[in-house]
Amino acid sequence: MSVVDxxxxxxxxxxxxxxxxxxxxxxxLKQIMEVLVxxxxxxxxxxxxxxxxxxxxxxxxxxxxxxxxDRRQEFxxxxxxxxxxxxxxxxxxxxxxxxxxxxxxxxxxxDGAPRxxxxxxxxxxxxxxxxxxxxxVLDENGEPLQGAVxxxxxxxxxxxxxxxxxxxxDMNLRGVFRTGSDGRFxxxxxxxxxxxxxxxxxxxxxxxxxxxxxxxxxxxxxxxTAAGFDSLATHVFLADDPYLQSDAVFxxxxxxxxxxxxxxxxxxxxxxxxxxxxxxxxxxxxxxHEEVGHIRGSRAGFAEGKTS
Amino acid sequence: MSVVDxxxxxxxxxxxxxxxxxxxxxxxLKQIMEVLVxxxxxxxxxxxxxxxxxxxxxxxxxxxxxxxxDRRQEFxxxxxxxxxxxxxxxxxxxxxxxxxxxxxxxxxxxDGAPRxxxxxxxxxxxxxxxxxxxxxVLDENGEPLQGAVxxxxxxxxxxxxxxxxxxxxDMNLRGVFRTGSDGRFxxxxxxxxxxxxxxxxxxxxxxxxxxxxxxxxxxxxxxxTAAGFDSLATHVFLADDPYLQSDAVFxxxxxxxxxxxxxxxxxxxxxxxxxxxxxxxxxxxxxxHEEVGHIRGSRAGFAEGKTS
Numbered sequence: 001m002s003v004v005d006x007x008x009x010x011x012x013x014x015x016x017x018x019x020x021x022x023x024x025x026x027x028x029l030k031q032i033m034e035v036l037v038x039x040x041x042x043x044x045x046x047x048x049x050x051x052x053x054x055x056x057x058x059x060x061x062x063x064x065x066x067x068x069x070d071r072r073q074e075f076x077x078x079x080x081x082x083x084x085x086x087x088x089x090x091x092x093x094x095x096x097x098x099x100x101x102x103x104x105x106x107x108x109x110x111d112g113a114p115r116x117x118x119x120x121x122x123x124x125x126x127x128x129x130x131x132x133x134x135x136x137v138l139d140e141n142g143e144p145l146q147g148a149v150x151x152x153x154x155x156x157x158x159x160x161x162x163x164x165x166x167x168x169x170d171m172n173l174r175g176v177f178r179t180g181s182d183g184r185f186x187x188x189x190x191x192x193x194x195x196x197x198x199x200x201x202x203x204x205x206x207x208x209x210x211x212x213x214x215x216x217x218x219x220x221x222x223x224x225t226a227a228g229f230d231s232l233a234t235h236v237f238l239a240d241d242p243y244l245q246s247d248a249v250f251x252x253x254x255x256x257x258x259x260x261x262x263x264x265x266x267x268x269x270x271x272x273x274x275x276x277x278x279x280x281x282x283x284x285x286x287x288x289h290e291e292v293g294h295i296r297g298s299r300a301g302f303a304e305g306k307t308s
Numbered sequence: 309m310s311v312v313d314x315x316x317x318x319x320x321x322x323x324x325x326x327x328x329x330x331x332x333x334x335x336x337l338k339q340i341m342e343v344l345v346x347x348x349x350x351x352x353x354x355x356x357x358x359x360x361x362x363x364x365x366x367x368x369x370x371x372x373x374x375x376x377x378d379r380r381q382e383f384x385x386x387x388x389x390x391x392x393x394x395x396x397x398x399x400x401x402x403x404x405x406x407x408x409x410x411x412x413x414x415x416x417x418x419d420g421a422p423r424x425x426x427x428x429x430x431x432x433x434x435x436x437x438x439x440x441x442x443x444x445v446l447d448e449n450g451e452p453l454q455g456a457v458x459x460x461x462x463x464x465x466x467x468x469x470x471x472x473x474x475x476x477x478d479m480n481l482r483g484v485f486r487t488g489s490d491g492r493f494x495x496x497x498x499x500x501x502x503x504x505x506x507x508x509x510x511x512x513x514x515x516x517x518x519x520x521x522x523x524x525x526x527x528x529x530x531x532x533t534a535a536g537f538d539s540l541a542t543h544v545f546l547a548d549d550p551y552l553q554s555d556a557v558f559x560x561x562x563x564x565x566x567x568x569x570x571x572x573x574x575x576x577x578x579x580x581x582x583x584x585x586x587x588x589x590x591x592x593x594x595x596x597h598e599e600v601g602h603i604r605g606s607r608a609g610f611a612e613g614k615t616s
Contacts, residue, residue: 006561035355045399047343054393054396062383076366082325087318090317250324250325252313254314
């Protein structure tokens, strides 16, 4: 280094900080710092950040960590609301046009949802408007995939996941299904609601200061896995939701929006154990064959870990 | 916006996220987001951050918040070790060549240190090698400032602040002094030690992964205030410390380094209540006249607040 550490000033700061990593043995970590530190310093320089603003940032980040718990992940929420999660998702899921796009996993997935038989009802308390969800899991060419596993979860009719709401039974509105030989799946549930992301913490205060609403449009989450295919974390969104254009976490993609149909089909109603008319939603999910070194499903890799 | 939110992709992400702030009524907050979000997204894009790396970042930030407490501020430590704190300090303390430079306040300042008479000993337990610290507080032109207040604090001989070390008496090695009519101050203390920043948390793990040591060179902290002058948060560093070239928080400036002198001056020894030879250190501190809108001393404004 030509610059010695004691010459630290506005011009030399970045070079000096990076110079300290000379002995780092991880090329990737070194590269991360070589990208992160210049951008971090550029933020401070371009804003001419005041000491008070710096302190406010320290306090904001500290509060974001401290409100996080087994049941709440405020840093994921921060990443989500700044579009970082969806950007990571986009970069890690570059794909052909022929497969179902991924979207954010969100912080509400829980491991160990009950395995259910085809057609079972994931609503344990019966509250809400009945909905029949059906579809197929296919490969890129539209060939049905037998034995694909769908892990599904959603909110109650008033917009809460079971983990947020002590009134709901444990594992309410969660279930794991497996496709048959025709690639088909179907299950019973209720119409999910649009809902605010947790907004009583630092991220909620940030959104309020930015005059942004905290709402997500109604959706059902899926993690779909099949042997030989990239796993896929995605949602299906309900058409006509007022928040489809302004999802607080930027998760909506056109290819994931489906109409809720009101069906008059009595035969299908009978097969579903109900009577016409009934509400239903249909989505085919196309998976992509696994490639070595290709990661698919932005957070699917963490689905068994700490994001739950 | 020409881009609709449902077209969120690698190219449109930043424009869409910023478009959400259209109704924000704080021009500064809007500006902060307009600088922060593009840099944050650029980090993700340039690194092609993987989902696993993203999750590691979420977990790192969460742990950094969660280890913080009334006694420990790990986000300040992170800011310090990435050179952000010193950069904020540099930007907020652009100054003439004639005054004493500021440096990081650090997380170990405590409010309410005892006011002491000139010459008192801030060491309450007598452990360590005696040191006499003296100097003057001056203005830009070298005119002495009467009634300037010096809030000083330092580590024990083994490198711990009282707040980190249950063996030390409360308020050990802390004191508040006021200059006389000649601008002079002096007090008794012990020789401070170089020490590691707290390195049993996320920041310590980061430094280890980067093959960086966590050491700070030995120093005494000062916050100096005088009516009509910008307050100054600074250190005096002891020359010949092995860590002067590689302070973990980048706080060293040449103008703040002083030799520890071994004095044979019997008269002065007598004035100090000891016998020659004795160790001493002398530093004159030059303050800058207050200007409206000019903030000096990177964290002095928070010194009475939550950084303590």
